[in-house]
Amino acid sequence: MHEFKGTENYIATEELQVAVNAAIALEKPLLIKGEPGTGKTLLAFEVAKALNKPIYTWHVKSTTVAQQGLYEYDAVARLRDSQFGDTRVNDISQYIIKGKMWQAFEEDGQAVLLIDEIDKADIEFPNDLLLELDKMEFYCYELQKTIQAKTRPIVIITSNNEKELPDAFLRRCFFHYIRFPERQTMIDIINVHFPKIEDELMEEALKVFYGLREIHGLKKKPSTSELIDWIRLLKLGKNTKDDLQNIDYVTTQPPYFGSLLKNEQDYEHILKAKRSSQNTFKRF
DSSP states (O other), X not given: OOXXXXXXXXXXXXXXXXXXXXXXXXXXXXXXXXXXXXXXXXXXXXXXXXXXXXXXEEEOOTTOOHHHHHEEEOHHHHHHHHHTTOGGGGOGGGGEEEOHHHHHHHOSSOOEEEEEOGGGSOTTTTGGGHHHHHHSEEEETTTTEEEEOSSOOEEEEEEOOSSOOOHHHXXXXXXXXXXXXXXXXXXXXXXXXXXXXXXXXXXXXXXXHHHHHTSTTOXXXXXXXXXXXXXXXXXXXXXXXXXXXXXXXXXXXXXXXXXXXXOHHHHHHHHHHHHXXXXXXXXX
């Protein structure tokens, strides 16, 4: 079997490559955490692409329950059809809506199953999937049969750490935290998206970006995905390194500042911090 080493569109650190391949070898779900915008969700798609496997994505919401990933029984549709004399009512399987996990189980070859943002759901949601993730099977009561995976899928689970996950669930996972990219890794990521970017523009953009992230007390620090969006706008606007120099945030802001900052509290916090630093400098 091929190992995951990243793709031409996704820079995977050596640590991340080891985590993905270890989880596959151990046949354990890979639990990925990290700041929003660090490529957790994208990782699953790139693993599927690199290993040439189909992917099934289960995006979790606050209202999601574990049963929806297995299947749902549409009793209302069956009742309606029975009232109109539809002969399909005699075949209950016609009213079983297969969830993403069931679909992944049915693949003849190995699939990738992404359970995205698992921490958005109720605290009991992960525990409700323990058996299915362990045994790769579940029981369908309506059909009175056990659904088993033909081939154990590669399961990738993402979390933004909005709430703690149960210990019993964590024991069944291989865990990896995607650290925020260091400068050289970030340069590699930028070059993937903008192979012809001017070095001087990229250098100034990184100074502004990391300078913002270093300001203590920000509610939401700009992420990798927001940096990529910002650079895209800089290039579309034909901005140069000169447009990013001598920015003090009080009288002069970076172009397209709204790509980096996403709430007014952080904007006011930066203004306050920069005014304070300017006054301190003047006193000395």
